[in-house]
Amino acid sequence: MPSRRCVTMTCGICHMTIYYRYPALVLLVLSSTVLVVYFQSTKSLASHREIREYSLTQYTFEVNTQQFYTSSSSVLGNTLLRSGEERFLQINTNEAWVYSAFFDTINDKNLIRVFGIQPRNLQTPVFCYLKTNDQFTVIEGTRSLLVDGNGKRLRVVSYECWLTDGRRPDQVSITLKKTDSPTNTLQVLYPSLPRRNFTVCYAMLFDLTNYSQIIQNVEFNRVLGAEHFFVYNMSISSATDAVLRHYQKRGLMTILQWPMNISGIHYFGQVLAINDCVYRNKGVSKYVVIHDTDEMIVPNRQNSWKELIDQINDNFDQINDNSTSHETLGTYIFETTCFQDRPKGSLWSEIKRNYSISDEMENFFEKYSLTAFTDLLRLNTVWAGTRQKSIVRPDLVLFPDIHLTTTHRGSATQVVVNHSLALVHHQRKWSVSPSDILEVTALRFKDKVIPLVNETYLKLIKGHIIQ
Numbered sequence: 453m454p455s456r457r458c459v460t461m462t463c464g465i466c467h468m469t470i471y472y473r474y475p476a477l478v479l480l481v482l483s484s485t486v487l488v489v490y491f492q493s494t495k496s497l498a499s500h501r502e503i504r505e506y507s508l509t510q511y512t513f514e515v516n517t518q519q520f521y522t523s524s525s526s527v528l529g530n531t532l533l534r535s536g537e538e539r540f541l542q543i544n545t546n547e548a549w550v551y552s553a554f555f556d557t558i559n560d561k562n563l564i565r566v567f568g569i570q571p572r573n574l575q576t577p578v579f580c581y582l583k584t585n586d587q588f589t590v591i592e593g594t595r596s597l598l599v600d601g602n603g604k605r606l607r608v609v610s611y612e613c614w615l616t617d618g619r620r621p622d623q624v625s626i627t628l629k630k631t632d633s634p635t636n637t638l639q640v641l642y643p644s645l646p647r648r649n650f651t652v653c654y655a656m657l658f659d660l661t662n663y664s665q666i667i668q669n670v671e672f673n674r675v676l677g678a679e680h681f682f683v684y685n686m687s688i689s690s691a692t693d694a695v696l697r698h699y700q701k702r703g704l705m706t707i708l709q710w711p712m713n714i715s716g717i718h719y720f721g722q723v724l725a726i727n728d729c730v731y732r733n734k735g736v737s738k739y740v741v742i743h744d745t746d747e748m749i750v751p752n753r754q755n756s757w758k759e760l761i762d763q764i765n766d767n768f769d770q771i772n773d774n775s776t777s778h779e780t781l782g783t784y785i786f787e788t789t790c791f792q793d794r795p796k797g798s799l800w801s802e803i804k805r806n807y808s809i810s811d812e813m814e815n816f817f818e819k820y821s822l823t824a825f826t827d828l829l830r831l832n833t834v835w836a837g838t839r840q841k842s843i844v845r846p847d848l849v850l851f852p853d854i855h856l857t858t859t860h861r862g863s864a865t866q867v868v869v870n871h872s873l874a875l876v877h878h879q880r881k882w883s884v885s886p887s888d889i890l891e892v893t894a895l896r897f898k899d900k901v902i903p904l905v906n907e908t909y910l911k912l913i914k915g916h917i918i919q
C-alpha cells in the first residue's frame with residue numbers, strides 16, 4: 453500500500469492540505485471570488501469494503517478558509533443547487549439523474565436518501581460521496597426503485613447512503629461506477645421543527661395557463677385548513693407565474709423548479725415530485741394533502757380537514773376497539789368523482805334561493821371561474837380503487853404516490869375513507885352523463901371562500917399582476 457502523502461498548497465485566499473493514499477490528480481481553478489477544486493483518484497479501489505475502510509483518509513481535505521465553503525460551487529461535482537435553482541443533475545454519462553437529498557432514519561439507522569430517475573433495469577452499485585463539515589467520505593449505497601405500474605423505460609429511484617456513525621453530511625454526490633468522479637452535488641435537507649398541521653402538495657404544473665383554477669383551489673383549501681402549498685414549476689404562463697409569486701411573497705407557497713426534459717419517464721416524473729414534497733415536509737407538517745389543482749378533498753359534514761381526520765380516526769379506533777390504533781394511520785385515501793356540469797333553469801334558481809346566492813354573487817362565481825360553486829352536477833359514481841387522492845403523514849410513509857402510498861414505514865397503515873364522510877371533488881368534464889346527480893356540499897363553504905378569493909383578486913388587480 454502506498455504510504456500516506458500530504459500536499460500543502462497556499463494561494464492568495466486559502467491554505468489547503470490534502471492527504472491521500474493513492475496518486476491523485478488535483479486540479480485547481482481559481483477565479484477572483486470562488487475557488488473550485490476537482491479531486492480525482494487516478495487509481496480505482498479494489499473492493500467496496502475497502503472504500504468504507506479507507507474513505508476517511510482518502511478523501512479528507514483540510515481547508516482553512518470559510519470562503520471556500522460558502523461559495524455556491526462544490527468540491528465534489530458541478531454546481532451545488534440553491535433553493536429556486538432545483539434541476540435534474542445527471543450522474544456522469546448514465547441515463548440517470550438526481551434531484552434532491554434528505555436525511556432520514558429507518559429502524560434507528562440514519563441514511564441520506566437521494567431521489568432520482570434511472571432505467572428500471574439498471575443494477576450497478578451506488579457510490580455516495582458525502583461531505584460532512586470539511587470531510588469527505590465515500591461509501592457504497594443501495595437503491596430502491598419506486599413502484600410504477602406504467603411500464604415506462606425510466607423509473608423514479610431512491611438511492612440510500614447508510615450512515616454508520618453519528619455523522620450529519622451536508623452534501624452528497626452519487627456515482628454508479630467506482631472509477632467515476634462525481635458530476636452532481638446536492639445539499640442534504642434535514643427535517644426541521646413542526647410548523648404546520650396541513651400542507652398541500654400539487655406536484656408539477658405542466659402547461660398551466662389557467663390561474664383562476666389555482667386561486668380557487670388555494671383559497672378553498674385555506675378554508676379547509678391548508679397552511680402552505682408546494683408547487684413544482686415545469687411550464688406555466690406568465691400570468692400564472694405572477695399569481696404563484698404573489699402567494700410565494702405572502703409566505704403561502706413554496707415554488708420548486710421542475711425543468712423536466714427527460715423522456716421515457718411516466719408523466720414528467722410526477723412520483724418524484726410527490727416524494728420530494730412529502731420528504732420536504734417531514735417533521736414540518738403533520739399532514740400532507742396530495743392532489744391536483746383542479747381537485748379538492750371536501751368533507752360532507754365536518755367544517756375542516758382537522759375535524760374530518762378526527763372523525764376518521766374515531767371511526768378507525770372504534771372498528772379496532774383500540775383508542776390509539778389511529779396512530780398507525782399513515783395514509784387516508786379519498787374516493788373521487790367528477791363535478792362536470794352546471795345546473796340550469798329552475799334547478800339553478802332553486803339552488804340560488806336555498807343557498808342565498810344573489811345575482812351579484814353569481815356574477816362573481818362566473819367572473820372568477822369558481823366552478824366549485826357552479827358545477828354542482830357530478831357523476832353518479834365514485835371511483836374507489838383508482839383515481840383516489842390521499843392525505844398522508846410524512847413521518848409514517850416511505851414512498852407516497854399520486855393516488856396512494858406504495859410503501860409505509862414500520863407498522864403504519866392506511867384507511868380508505870367512506871365517501872359518506874368526504875370525497876375528492878374533481879372539477880372536470882368527464883363524460884356526457886344523463887345520470888349526473890346534484891351535490892351541493894361545496895356551497896357550505898362559500899361564505900368563507902368568497903372573501904378570500906375576493907381579497908386575492910383585488911390585490912392582484914391593484915398590483916397590476918392581472919387585468
Ligand SMILES: *[C@@H]1O[C@H](CO)[C@@H](O)[C@H](O)[C@H]1NC(C)=O
Nearest residue numbers: 646647648649650679738758
Ligand atoms: C395543529 O393542531 C393542533 C391540534 O389541534 C394544535 O394544537 C396546534 O396548535 C396546531 N398547530 C399549528 C402549527 O397550527
Ligand SMILES: *[C@@H]1O[C@H](CO)[C@@H](O)[C@H](O)[C@H]1NC(C)=O
Nearest residue numbers: 662663664665668821823879
Ligand atoms: C379556467 O378554468 C376554469 C375551471 O376552473 C374554467 O371554468 C375557465 O373557463 C378556464 N378559463 C380559461 C381562460 O381557460
Ligand SMILES: *[C@@H]1O[C@H](CO)[C@@H](O)[C@H](O)[C@H]1NC(C)=O
Nearest residue numbers: 685686688693696697707711
Ligand atoms: C417557472 O419556470 C420558468 C421556466 O423555467 C421560469 O422562467 C420562471 O421564472 C419560473 N417561475 C417561478 C415562479 O418560479
Ligand SMILES: *[C@@H]1O[C@H](CO)[C@@H](O)[C@H](O)[C@H]1NC(C)=O
Nearest residue numbers: 540542549711712713714715
Ligand atoms: C435538458 O436540458 C438541458 C438544458 O437545456 C440540457 O443540458 C440537457 O442535455 C437536456 N437533457 C435531456 C435529457 O434532454
Ligand SMILES: *[C@@H]1O[C@H](CO)[C@@H](O)[C@H](O)[C@H]1NC(C)=O
Nearest residue numbers: 773774775776777778779780
Ligand atoms: C392499540 O393500538 C396501538 C397502535 O397500533 C398498539 O400499539 C397497541 O398495542 C394496541 N392495543 C391493543 C390492546 O391492542
Ligand SMILES: *[C@@H]1O[C@H](CO)[C@@H](O)[C@H](O)[C@H]1NC(C)=O
Nearest residue numbers: 799802803805806807890892
Ligand atoms: C330547496 O329547499 C327546499 C325546501 O327546503 C327543498 O325541498 C328542496 O329540495 C331544495 N332544493 C335544492 C335544489 O336544494
Ligand SMILES: *[C@@H]1O[C@H](CO)[C@@H](O)[C@H](O)[C@H]1NC(C)=O
Nearest residue numbers: 836868869870871872873874
Ligand atoms: C359507508 O357509510 C355508509 C353510511 O354510513 C354505510 O351505509 C356504508 O355501508 C359504508 N360503506 C362502507 C364500504 O363501509
Ligand SMILES: *[C@@H]1O[C@H](CO)[C@@H](O)[C@H](O)[C@H]1NC(C)=O
Nearest residue numbers: 812813816902903906907910
Ligand atoms: C369584494 O370586495 C369589494 C371591496 O371590499 C366589495 O365591494 C365587493 O362587494 C366584494 N365582492 C364580493 C362578491 O364579496
